[in-house]
Amino acid sequence: MPTVPPTLLERVQYLLCDADGNLFPSEEPAFEASAEVTNSFLASVGIDRRYTADELRAAATGMNFRTTALTLAAEAGVTDVDIEPWVAEERRAVTAHLGATLRPHEPTRAALTALAARLELAVVSSSALSRLAACFTATGLDELLPPARRYSAEDSLPTPTSKPDPAVYRHACADLGIAPEQGLAVEDAVAGVRSAVGAGCPVVGNLLFVLPEERAARREALLAAGALTVVESWQELADLVLPVLAGRPAAGEALSGAAR
Template sequence: MTIPSATPSPKGAHLVPTVPPTLIEPVQYLLCDADGNLFPSEEPAFDASTEVTNAFLASVGIDRRYTADELRHAATGRNFRSTALTLAAEAGVPDVDVEPWVAEERRAVTEHLGTTLRPHGPTLDALGALAGPLQLAAVSSSALSRLAACFTATGLDELIPPARRYSAEDSLPVPTSKPDPAVYRHACAALGIAPEQGLAVEDAVAGVRSAVGAGCPTVGNLLFVLPEERAARAEALLAAGALTVVESWQELADLVLAVLAGRPHADDALTGAAR
Protein backbone atom coordinates (compact mmCIF):
# COMPACT_ATOMS: atom_id res chain seq x y z
CA MET A 1 0.00 0.00 0.00
CA THR A 2 1.32 3.45 -0.90
CA ILE A 3 0.84 6.06 1.81
CA PRO A 4 -0.21 9.44 0.39
CA SER A 5 2.31 12.17 0.95
CA ALA A 6 1.55 15.07 3.25
CA THR A 7 0.61 18.44 1.83
CA PRO A 8 2.45 21.34 3.50
CA SER A 9 0.21 23.73 5.41
CA PRO A 10 1.01 27.36 6.28
CA LYS A 11 4.20 27.94 8.22
CA GLY A 12 3.84 26.98 11.87
CA ALA A 13 0.81 24.71 11.29
CA HIS A 14 0.72 20.93 11.17
CA LEU A 15 1.14 19.06 7.90
CA VAL A 16 -2.25 18.18 6.42
CA PRO A 17 -2.18 14.81 4.63
CA THR A 18 -4.62 13.97 1.86
CA VAL A 19 -6.63 10.81 2.60
CA PRO A 20 -8.64 9.57 -0.37
CA PRO A 21 -11.92 7.85 0.58
CA THR A 22 -10.70 4.88 -1.47
CA LEU A 23 -8.46 3.96 1.47
CA ILE A 24 -11.42 3.95 3.87
CA GLU A 25 -14.04 2.24 1.70
CA PRO A 26 -12.48 -1.28 1.89
CA VAL A 27 -12.18 -1.17 5.70
CA GLN A 28 -14.04 -3.89 7.62
CA TYR A 29 -12.29 -3.70 10.99
CA LEU A 30 -11.14 -0.90 13.22
CA LEU A 31 -7.86 -2.07 14.78
CA CYS A 32 -7.46 -0.11 18.00
CA ASP A 33 -4.30 0.29 20.00
CA ALA A 34 -5.27 0.17 23.67
CA ASP A 35 -3.01 2.04 26.11
CA GLY A 36 -3.18 5.81 25.71
CA ASN A 37 -5.61 5.41 22.85
CA LEU A 38 -8.80 3.73 24.09
CA PHE A 39 -8.20 4.91 27.64
CA PRO A 40 -5.76 7.26 29.42
CA SER A 41 -3.55 4.52 30.86
CA GLU A 42 -0.08 5.76 29.96
CA GLU A 43 0.52 8.03 32.96
CA PRO A 44 -0.87 5.71 35.67
CA ALA A 45 0.81 2.70 34.06
CA PHE A 46 4.20 4.38 34.16
CA ASP A 47 3.64 5.38 37.79
CA ALA A 48 3.50 1.68 38.63
CA SER A 49 6.01 0.51 36.04
CA THR A 50 8.71 2.97 37.10
CA GLU A 51 9.01 1.39 40.55
CA VAL A 52 9.54 -2.03 39.00
CA THR A 53 11.91 -0.67 36.35
CA ASN A 54 14.13 1.04 38.91
CA ALA A 55 14.18 -2.08 41.09
CA PHE A 56 15.21 -4.13 38.03
CA LEU A 57 18.01 -1.71 37.17
CA ALA A 58 19.30 -1.84 40.74
CA SER A 59 19.23 -5.64 40.70
CA VAL A 60 21.63 -5.79 37.73
CA GLY A 61 23.98 -3.14 39.09
CA ILE A 62 22.82 -0.18 37.00
CA ASP A 63 22.83 3.13 38.89
CA ARG A 64 20.46 5.00 36.55
CA ARG A 65 17.00 5.73 37.97
CA TYR A 66 13.98 7.04 36.08
CA THR A 67 11.07 9.24 37.00
CA ALA A 68 7.70 8.14 35.64
CA ASP A 69 7.78 10.97 33.08
CA GLU A 70 11.29 10.08 31.90
CA LEU A 71 10.34 6.44 31.47
CA ARG A 72 7.16 7.36 29.62
CA HIS A 73 9.11 9.38 27.07
CA ALA A 74 11.67 6.57 26.68
CA ALA A 75 9.25 3.67 26.40
CA THR A 76 5.81 4.74 25.11
CA GLY A 77 4.49 2.21 22.60
CA ARG A 78 6.77 -0.63 23.76
CA ASN A 79 6.21 -3.32 26.37
CA PHE A 80 8.22 -3.75 29.56
CA ARG A 81 10.32 -6.65 28.25
CA SER A 82 11.54 -4.63 25.29
CA THR A 83 12.16 -1.57 27.45
CA ALA A 84 14.06 -3.45 30.15
CA LEU A 85 16.30 -5.23 27.66
CA THR A 86 17.03 -1.96 25.86
CA LEU A 87 17.87 -0.07 29.05
CA ALA A 88 20.14 -2.87 30.24
CA ALA A 89 21.94 -3.13 26.89
CA GLU A 90 22.44 0.64 26.73
CA ALA A 91 24.03 0.47 30.20
CA GLY A 92 26.42 -2.26 29.09
CA VAL A 93 24.55 -5.20 30.65
CA PRO A 94 23.21 -7.10 27.63
CA ASP A 95 22.74 -10.59 29.10
CA VAL A 96 20.04 -10.39 31.78
CA ASP A 97 17.01 -12.49 32.65
CA VAL A 98 14.09 -10.09 32.58
CA GLU A 99 11.28 -12.66 32.77
CA PRO A 100 10.72 -12.48 36.57
CA TRP A 101 10.58 -8.70 36.25
CA VAL A 102 8.17 -8.92 33.32
CA ALA A 103 5.79 -10.89 35.54
CA GLU A 104 6.18 -8.46 38.44
CA GLU A 105 5.68 -5.38 36.26
CA ARG A 106 2.59 -6.95 34.70
CA ARG A 107 1.12 -7.67 38.14
CA ALA A 108 1.84 -4.19 39.51
CA VAL A 109 0.57 -2.27 36.49
CA THR A 110 -2.53 -4.43 35.98
CA GLU A 111 -3.54 -4.00 39.61
CA HIS A 112 -3.00 -0.24 39.49
CA LEU A 113 -4.89 0.30 36.23
CA GLY A 114 -7.79 -1.88 37.33
CA THR A 115 -8.40 0.44 40.28
CA THR A 116 -7.70 3.82 38.64
CA LEU A 117 -9.26 3.75 35.15
CA ARG A 118 -12.88 4.77 34.57
CA PRO A 119 -15.24 4.72 31.55
CA HIS A 120 -14.91 7.67 29.16
CA GLY A 121 -18.38 8.46 27.88
CA PRO A 122 -17.53 10.25 24.61
CA THR A 123 -15.18 7.44 23.59
CA LEU A 124 -17.79 4.76 24.34
CA ASP A 125 -20.40 6.68 22.32
CA ALA A 126 -18.12 7.11 19.30
CA LEU A 127 -16.95 3.49 19.35
CA GLY A 128 -20.58 2.38 19.62
CA ALA A 129 -21.36 4.30 16.44
CA LEU A 130 -18.34 2.86 14.65
CA ALA A 131 -19.34 -0.65 15.74
CA GLY A 132 -22.36 -0.42 13.45
CA PRO A 133 -20.67 -0.71 10.02
CA LEU A 134 -17.32 -1.99 11.37
CA GLN A 135 -16.04 -4.68 13.69
CA LEU A 136 -13.73 -3.50 16.47
CA ALA A 137 -10.55 -5.26 17.58
CA ALA A 138 -7.67 -4.35 19.90
CA VAL A 139 -4.03 -4.66 18.78
CA SER A 140 -1.64 -3.94 21.62
CA SER A 141 1.88 -4.48 22.93
CA SER A 142 0.41 -5.08 26.40
CA ALA A 143 -0.37 -8.44 27.96
CA LEU A 144 -3.88 -9.83 27.67
CA SER A 145 -4.33 -9.82 31.45
CA ARG A 146 -3.59 -6.10 31.53
CA LEU A 147 -6.00 -5.49 28.65
CA ALA A 148 -8.71 -7.46 30.46
CA ALA A 149 -8.40 -5.30 33.58
CA CYS A 150 -8.41 -2.08 31.56
CA PHE A 151 -11.35 -3.04 29.32
CA THR A 152 -13.47 -4.03 32.30
CA ALA A 153 -12.60 -0.84 34.19
CA THR A 154 -13.42 1.36 31.19
CA GLY A 155 -16.61 -0.41 30.06
CA LEU A 156 -15.21 -1.73 26.78
CA ASP A 157 -15.80 -5.46 27.26
CA GLU A 158 -18.89 -5.65 25.05
CA LEU A 159 -17.49 -3.50 22.26
CA ILE A 160 -14.18 -5.37 22.06
CA PRO A 161 -14.57 -8.85 23.59
CA PRO A 162 -11.57 -11.05 24.51
CA ALA A 163 -11.75 -13.00 21.24
CA ARG A 164 -10.88 -9.82 19.32
CA ARG A 165 -7.91 -8.70 21.43
CA TYR A 166 -4.39 -9.31 20.12
CA SER A 167 -1.26 -8.88 22.22
CA ALA A 168 2.35 -8.71 21.03
CA GLU A 169 3.19 -10.14 24.45
CA ASP A 170 0.78 -13.11 24.51
CA SER A 171 -0.71 -13.73 21.05
CA LEU A 172 2.49 -14.41 19.10
CA PRO A 173 4.70 -17.52 19.11
CA VAL A 174 7.58 -15.33 20.26
CA PRO A 175 6.73 -12.21 22.32
CA THR A 176 7.70 -8.96 20.66
CA SER A 177 6.68 -5.31 20.83
CA LYS A 178 5.71 -2.51 18.52
CA PRO A 179 7.18 -1.09 16.25
CA ASP A 180 7.61 -4.70 15.06
CA PRO A 181 4.63 -5.20 12.69
CA ALA A 182 4.16 -8.85 13.76
CA VAL A 183 1.16 -8.22 16.02
CA TYR A 184 -0.75 -6.37 13.28
CA ARG A 185 0.06 -9.09 10.76
CA HIS A 186 -1.15 -11.68 13.26
CA ALA A 187 -4.36 -9.77 13.98
CA CYS A 188 -5.21 -9.39 10.30
CA ALA A 189 -4.55 -13.09 9.66
CA ALA A 190 -6.63 -14.14 12.68
CA LEU A 191 -9.50 -11.90 11.59
CA GLY A 192 -9.29 -13.18 8.01
CA ILE A 193 -8.75 -9.78 6.43
CA ALA A 194 -6.16 -8.19 4.15
CA PRO A 195 -4.18 -5.42 5.87
CA GLU A 196 -5.92 -2.72 3.83
CA GLN A 197 -9.24 -3.90 5.32
CA GLY A 198 -8.11 -2.97 8.83
CA LEU A 199 -7.92 0.71 9.78
CA ALA A 200 -5.45 1.08 12.65
CA VAL A 201 -5.78 3.84 15.25
CA GLU A 202 -2.64 4.63 17.24
CA ASP A 203 -1.42 7.30 19.63
CA ALA A 204 2.32 6.47 19.62
CA VAL A 205 5.01 6.54 16.95
CA ALA A 206 5.98 2.92 17.62
CA GLY A 207 2.39 1.86 17.07
CA VAL A 208 2.05 3.77 13.82
CA ARG A 209 5.24 2.19 12.52
CA SER A 210 3.96 -1.24 13.50
CA ALA A 211 0.64 -0.82 11.71
CA VAL A 212 2.10 0.84 8.63
CA GLY A 213 4.78 -1.85 8.45
CA ALA A 214 2.02 -4.47 8.31
CA GLY A 215 0.29 -2.58 5.48
CA CYS A 216 -2.66 -1.18 7.45
CA PRO A 217 -3.93 2.35 6.78
CA THR A 218 -3.36 4.19 10.03
CA VAL A 219 -4.78 7.23 11.80
CA GLY A 220 -3.11 9.00 14.72
CA ASN A 221 -5.21 9.83 17.78
CA LEU A 222 -4.28 12.66 20.17
CA LEU A 223 -7.21 12.31 22.58
CA PHE A 224 -5.23 11.24 25.64
CA VAL A 225 -1.92 12.88 24.72
CA LEU A 226 -0.97 15.62 27.15
CA PRO A 227 -1.96 19.05 25.73
CA GLU A 228 1.59 20.40 25.80
CA GLU A 229 2.81 17.38 23.79
CA ARG A 230 0.10 17.30 21.12
CA ALA A 231 1.71 19.47 18.45
CA ALA A 232 4.98 17.53 18.49
CA ARG A 233 3.16 14.20 18.67
CA ALA A 234 0.98 15.05 15.68
CA GLU A 235 4.04 15.86 13.58
CA ALA A 236 5.76 12.65 14.71
CA LEU A 237 2.74 10.46 13.95
CA LEU A 238 2.43 11.92 10.46
CA ALA A 239 6.15 11.48 9.87
CA ALA A 240 5.86 7.83 10.95
CA GLY A 241 3.23 7.19 8.29
CA ALA A 242 -0.15 8.10 9.79
CA LEU A 243 -2.57 9.22 7.09
CA THR A 244 -4.07 11.90 9.28
CA VAL A 245 -4.42 12.86 12.95
CA VAL A 246 -7.64 13.27 14.93
CA GLU A 247 -8.22 14.70 18.39
CA SER A 248 -11.02 12.39 19.51
CA TRP A 249 -12.79 9.15 18.66
CA GLN A 250 -15.85 11.19 17.70
CA GLU A 251 -13.80 13.07 15.11
CA LEU A 252 -12.64 9.74 13.71
CA ALA A 253 -16.22 8.42 13.68
CA ASP A 254 -17.47 11.49 11.84
CA LEU A 255 -14.80 11.08 9.17
CA VAL A 256 -14.98 7.32 8.70
CA LEU A 257 -18.76 7.01 8.84
CA ALA A 258 -19.13 9.79 6.28
CA VAL A 259 -17.03 7.82 3.80
CA LEU A 260 -18.70 4.50 4.54
CA ALA A 261 -22.12 6.08 4.11
CA GLY A 262 -21.07 7.51 0.75
CA ARG A 263 -21.79 11.06 1.79
CA PRO A 264 -20.70 13.77 -0.69
CA HIS A 265 -17.51 15.68 0.04
CA ALA A 266 -16.31 13.09 2.58
CA ASP A 267 -12.88 13.38 0.99
CA ASP A 268 -12.84 17.10 1.81
CA ALA A 269 -13.57 16.32 5.46
CA LEU A 270 -10.83 13.73 5.58
CA THR A 271 -8.32 16.09 4.03
CA GLY A 272 -8.91 18.62 6.78
CA ALA A 273 -8.78 16.13 9.67
CA ALA A 274 -5.30 17.02 10.94
CA ARG A 275 -5.04 20.46 12.48
Protein backbone atom coordinates in the same frame (compact mmCIF):
# COMPACT_ATOMS: atom_id res chain seq x y z
CA MET B 1 -10.65 18.73 9.30
CA PRO B 2 -8.57 15.54 8.93
CA THR B 3 -9.10 13.63 5.70
CA VAL B 4 -8.45 10.12 4.38
CA PRO B 5 -9.10 9.14 0.74
CA PRO B 6 -12.66 7.71 0.52
CA THR B 7 -11.42 4.96 -1.78
CA LEU B 8 -9.18 3.74 1.03
CA LEU B 9 -11.94 3.83 3.64
CA GLU B 10 -14.32 1.94 1.37
CA ARG B 11 -12.01 -1.10 1.56
CA VAL B 12 -11.80 -1.09 5.36
CA GLN B 13 -13.61 -3.87 7.22
CA TYR B 14 -11.99 -3.67 10.68
CA LEU B 15 -10.96 -0.87 12.98
CA LEU B 16 -7.74 -2.05 14.64
CA CYS B 17 -7.41 -0.11 17.89
CA ASP B 18 -4.28 0.33 19.93
CA ALA B 19 -5.22 0.26 23.61
CA ASP B 20 -2.97 2.15 26.04
CA GLY B 21 -3.14 5.91 25.67
CA ASN B 22 -5.59 5.50 22.80
CA LEU B 23 -8.78 3.85 24.10
CA PHE B 24 -8.16 5.02 27.67
CA PRO B 25 -5.71 7.34 29.45
CA SER B 26 -3.51 4.58 30.80
CA GLU B 27 -0.02 5.80 29.90
CA GLU B 28 0.58 8.09 32.88
CA PRO B 29 -0.78 5.77 35.61
CA ALA B 30 0.88 2.73 33.99
CA PHE B 31 4.28 4.38 34.07
CA GLU B 32 3.78 5.40 37.70
CA ALA B 33 3.62 1.70 38.59
CA SER B 34 6.11 0.57 35.96
CA ALA B 35 8.82 3.02 37.02
CA GLU B 36 9.05 1.42 40.46
CA VAL B 37 9.54 -2.05 38.97
CA THR B 38 11.91 -0.74 36.29
CA ASN B 39 14.13 0.95 38.87
CA SER B 40 14.18 -2.17 41.02
CA PHE B 41 15.18 -4.22 37.97
CA LEU B 42 17.98 -1.80 37.07
CA ALA B 43 19.29 -1.91 40.65
CA SER B 44 19.23 -5.72 40.60
CA VAL B 45 21.58 -5.84 37.61
CA GLY B 46 23.94 -3.20 38.99
CA ILE B 47 22.78 -0.19 36.97
CA ASP B 48 22.70 3.09 38.89
CA ARG B 49 20.37 5.01 36.54
CA ARG B 50 16.87 5.64 37.90
CA TYR B 51 13.82 6.89 36.00
CA THR B 52 10.87 9.01 37.02
CA ALA B 53 7.52 7.99 35.59
CA ASP B 54 7.68 10.87 33.08
CA GLU B 55 11.22 9.99 31.98
CA LEU B 56 10.25 6.37 31.46
CA ARG B 57 7.13 7.34 29.53
CA ALA B 58 9.20 9.54 27.21
CA ALA B 59 11.64 6.70 26.61
CA ALA B 60 9.20 3.82 26.26
CA THR B 61 5.76 4.91 25.02
CA GLY B 62 4.42 2.29 22.62
CA MET B 63 6.75 -0.48 23.82
CA ASN B 64 6.11 -3.15 26.41
CA PHE B 65 8.11 -3.62 29.60
CA ARG B 66 10.11 -6.58 28.28
CA THR B 67 11.48 -4.56 25.37
CA THR B 68 12.01 -1.44 27.47
CA ALA B 69 13.88 -3.19 30.28
CA LEU B 70 16.14 -5.15 27.93
CA THR B 71 16.88 -1.99 25.93
CA LEU B 72 17.77 0.02 29.04
CA ALA B 73 19.99 -2.78 30.29
CA ALA B 74 21.73 -3.16 26.93
CA GLU B 75 22.35 0.58 26.72
CA ALA B 76 24.19 0.27 30.05
CA GLY B 77 26.22 -2.68 28.78
CA VAL B 78 24.25 -5.41 30.59
CA THR B 79 22.99 -8.17 28.30
CA ASP B 80 22.86 -11.39 30.33
CA VAL B 81 19.72 -10.93 32.45
CA ASP B 82 16.75 -13.09 33.44
CA ILE B 83 13.92 -10.75 32.53
CA GLU B 84 10.94 -13.09 33.02
CA PRO B 85 10.42 -12.61 36.79
CA TRP B 86 10.50 -8.85 36.26
CA VAL B 87 8.02 -9.07 33.37
CA ALA B 88 5.61 -10.91 35.67
CA GLU B 89 6.10 -8.44 38.52
CA GLU B 90 5.65 -5.39 36.28
CA ARG B 91 2.52 -6.92 34.78
CA ARG B 92 1.07 -7.55 38.24
CA ALA B 93 1.86 -4.05 39.54
CA VAL B 94 0.62 -2.17 36.48
CA THR B 95 -2.52 -4.28 36.05
CA ALA B 96 -3.54 -3.73 39.66
CA HIS B 97 -2.90 0.02 39.45
CA LEU B 98 -4.80 0.48 36.20
CA GLY B 99 -7.74 -1.59 37.38
CA ALA B 100 -8.01 0.67 40.42
CA THR B 101 -7.55 4.04 38.68
CA LEU B 102 -9.14 3.93 35.21
CA ARG B 103 -12.76 4.97 34.70
CA PRO B 104 -15.17 4.92 31.73
CA HIS B 105 -14.82 7.75 29.22
CA GLU B 106 -18.33 8.19 27.86
CA PRO B 107 -17.49 10.19 24.69
CA THR B 108 -15.08 7.44 23.62
CA ARG B 109 -17.58 4.68 24.35
CA ALA B 110 -20.31 6.50 22.41
CA ALA B 111 -18.09 7.06 19.38
CA LEU B 112 -16.89 3.45 19.40
CA THR B 113 -20.49 2.26 19.57
CA ALA B 114 -21.31 4.31 16.47
CA LEU B 115 -18.22 3.01 14.66
CA ALA B 116 -19.12 -0.59 15.59
CA ALA B 117 -22.33 -0.25 13.59
CA ARG B 118 -20.30 -0.11 10.35
CA LEU B 119 -16.94 -1.68 11.23
CA GLU B 120 -15.85 -4.65 13.30
CA LEU B 121 -13.59 -3.57 16.18
CA ALA B 122 -10.42 -5.32 17.33
CA VAL B 123 -7.54 -4.46 19.67
CA VAL B 124 -3.88 -4.64 18.61
CA SER B 125 -1.58 -3.86 21.53
CA SER B 126 1.91 -4.36 22.90
CA SER B 127 0.43 -4.94 26.36
CA ALA B 128 -0.31 -8.29 27.98
CA LEU B 129 -3.83 -9.70 27.73
CA SER B 130 -4.28 -9.64 31.51
CA ARG B 131 -3.52 -5.93 31.59
CA LEU B 132 -5.91 -5.31 28.70
CA ALA B 133 -8.65 -7.25 30.48
CA ALA B 134 -8.34 -5.10 33.60
CA CYS B 135 -8.40 -1.90 31.54
CA PHE B 136 -11.42 -2.85 29.43
CA THR B 137 -13.40 -3.88 32.49
CA ALA B 138 -12.50 -0.67 34.34
CA THR B 139 -13.44 1.51 31.35
CA GLY B 140 -16.62 -0.34 30.40
CA LEU B 141 -15.38 -1.49 26.98
CA ASP B 142 -15.62 -5.28 27.43
CA GLU B 143 -18.72 -5.65 25.27
CA LEU B 144 -17.39 -3.53 22.40
CA LEU B 145 -13.95 -5.15 22.43
CA PRO B 146 -14.36 -8.74 23.67
CA PRO B 147 -11.42 -11.06 24.45
CA ALA B 148 -11.70 -12.97 21.15
CA ARG B 149 -10.73 -9.80 19.25
CA ARG B 150 -7.77 -8.72 21.41
CA TYR B 151 -4.26 -9.23 20.07
CA SER B 152 -1.18 -8.80 22.25
CA ALA B 153 2.43 -8.63 21.06
CA GLU B 154 3.29 -10.04 24.50
CA ASP B 155 0.87 -12.99 24.57
CA SER B 156 -0.60 -13.67 21.10
CA LEU B 157 2.61 -14.43 19.21
CA PRO B 158 4.87 -17.52 19.34
CA THR B 159 7.71 -15.25 20.50
CA PRO B 160 6.83 -12.13 22.53
CA THR B 161 7.75 -8.88 20.84
CA SER B 162 6.66 -5.25 20.94
CA LYS B 163 5.72 -2.47 18.60
CA PRO B 164 7.27 -1.08 16.35
CA ASP B 165 7.75 -4.69 15.21
CA PRO B 166 4.85 -5.25 12.76
CA ALA B 167 4.35 -8.89 13.83
CA VAL B 168 1.29 -8.27 16.02
CA TYR B 169 -0.54 -6.40 13.23
CA ARG B 170 0.32 -9.11 10.73
CA HIS B 171 -0.94 -11.75 13.15
CA ALA B 172 -4.17 -9.86 13.85
CA CYS B 173 -4.97 -9.41 10.15
CA ALA B 174 -4.25 -13.06 9.40
CA ASP B 175 -6.39 -14.27 12.31
CA LEU B 176 -9.26 -11.97 11.33
CA GLY B 177 -9.04 -13.14 7.72
CA ILE B 178 -8.44 -9.72 6.20
CA ALA B 179 -5.78 -8.16 4.01
CA PRO B 180 -3.79 -5.47 5.86
CA GLU B 181 -5.39 -2.69 3.79
CA GLN B 182 -8.80 -3.81 5.13
CA GLY B 183 -7.75 -2.94 8.70
CA LEU B 184 -7.63 0.73 9.65
CA ALA B 185 -5.28 1.12 12.62
CA VAL B 186 -5.71 3.88 15.20
CA GLU B 187 -2.58 4.70 17.18
CA ASP B 188 -1.39 7.36 19.60
CA ALA B 189 2.34 6.49 19.59
CA VAL B 190 5.06 6.55 16.95
CA ALA B 191 6.02 2.95 17.68
CA GLY B 192 2.44 1.88 17.02
CA VAL B 193 2.21 3.78 13.74
CA ARG B 194 5.45 2.19 12.55
CA SER B 195 4.15 -1.24 13.53
CA ALA B 196 0.92 -0.84 11.56
CA VAL B 197 2.62 0.74 8.55
CA GLY B 198 5.19 -2.07 8.54
CA ALA B 199 2.35 -4.59 8.33
CA GLY B 200 0.70 -2.71 5.47
CA CYS B 201 -2.25 -1.25 7.42
CA PRO B 202 -3.42 2.33 6.89
CA VAL B 203 -3.14 4.32 10.12
CA VAL B 204 -4.84 7.31 11.72
CA GLY B 205 -3.13 9.00 14.65
CA ASN B 206 -5.16 9.87 17.75
CA LEU B 207 -4.21 12.62 20.21
CA LEU B 208 -7.18 12.27 22.59
CA PHE B 209 -5.20 11.24 25.66
CA VAL B 210 -1.87 12.86 24.73
CA LEU B 211 -0.96 15.62 27.16
CA PRO B 212 -1.90 19.05 25.72
CA GLU B 213 1.67 20.36 25.85
CA GLU B 214 2.87 17.33 23.85
CA ARG B 215 0.21 17.32 21.13
CA ALA B 216 1.86 19.52 18.51
CA ALA B 217 5.09 17.54 18.57
CA ARG B 218 3.23 14.21 18.67
CA ARG B 219 1.08 15.18 15.68
CA GLU B 220 4.15 15.87 13.59
CA ALA B 221 5.85 12.69 14.76
CA LEU B 222 2.81 10.52 13.96
CA LEU B 223 2.54 11.97 10.46
CA ALA B 224 6.28 11.54 9.89
CA ALA B 225 5.99 7.89 10.96
CA GLY B 226 3.34 7.25 8.31
CA ALA B 227 -0.06 8.17 9.74
CA LEU B 228 -2.45 9.29 7.00
CA THR B 229 -3.97 11.94 9.23
CA VAL B 230 -4.40 12.77 12.92
CA VAL B 231 -7.59 13.21 14.94
CA GLU B 232 -8.12 14.53 18.46
CA SER B 233 -10.93 12.22 19.56
CA TRP B 234 -12.78 9.05 18.64
CA GLN B 235 -15.77 11.19 17.71
CA GLU B 236 -13.60 13.04 15.20
CA LEU B 237 -12.60 9.68 13.75
CA ALA B 238 -16.27 8.65 13.55
CA ASP B 239 -17.10 11.91 11.78
CA LEU B 240 -14.32 11.15 9.31
CA VAL B 241 -15.17 7.51 8.63
CA LEU B 242 -18.92 7.05 9.01
CA PRO B 243 -20.12 9.32 6.18
CA VAL B 244 -18.06 7.27 3.72
CA LEU B 245 -19.54 4.01 5.05
CA ALA B 246 -23.10 5.26 5.45
CA GLY B 247 -24.49 3.23 2.57
CA ARG B 248 -22.80 0.01 3.58
CA PRO B 249 -24.50 -2.88 5.43
CA ALA B 250 -24.06 -3.14 9.18
CA ALA B 251 -20.74 -4.59 10.35
CA GLY B 252 -21.97 -8.11 11.05
CA GLU B 253 -23.87 -8.29 7.77
CA ALA B 254 -20.93 -6.96 5.77
CA LEU B 255 -18.64 -9.68 7.07
CA SER B 256 -21.13 -12.55 7.26
CA GLY B 257 -19.50 -14.35 4.35
CA ALA B 258 -15.91 -13.44 5.09
CA ALA B 259 -13.27 -15.48 6.89
CA ARG B 260 -13.28 -14.53 10.58
